[in-house]
Amino acid sequence: GAVVSQHPSWVICKSGTSVKIECRSLDFQATTMFWYRQFPKQSLMLMATSNEGSKATYEQGVEKDKFLINHASLTLSTLTVTSAHPEDSSFYICSARDPDVGSGANVLTFGAGSRLTVL
């Protein structure tokens, strides 16, 4: 089946630095990827929709200047947390539409997630 890979799986950084998280679709092309954020013991909240070759679409309340998304190729989307602060510490999960499922419905394949800890 479709596989989505995320890197790094865990990153610790100092406050004020920027961190980049990569999301790759393996063996399939993903024109659209989704970035979710998950706080401990909470559900997933959609942050933004990443579109290959165009600007990302951010959900209400998500700072686009804080969370930069670049979808430069059909297999790679990156999320950069700029000037990270402790409140940005979270679990970030990306996903892409499973190409093995027919069109008309959105079945997502998720990456394993990236845990960001900001000191």
Next chain:
Amino acid sequence: AQSVTQPDIHITVSEGASLELRCNYSYGATPYLFWYVQSPGQGLQLLLKYFSGDTLVQGIKGFEAEFKRSQSSFNLRKPSVHWSDAAEYFCAVGDAGNMLTFGGGTRLMVKP
């Protein structure tokens, strides 16, 4: 706007016992419904999905779910729980576009 409610935050069952996790949704049209499982520190794995047709859906790992339109529910069931089923379970509702809305999740603990 679509929404999903999972009334049970935590559930504990004994190994070998049956399991039912509740999910209620709010959606204006015919929903696409999903159940995902998340092990600690991991991403989400799709257990099963409902798009149309037979309202009883079979998934992986022995799970099934039943879509009940009259009750706006999509409860997940398993006849005999294994210790490896301990995880967080998320119900989600989606449309034909790009929106998946997740419930708050239910953490399943399995007693030996």
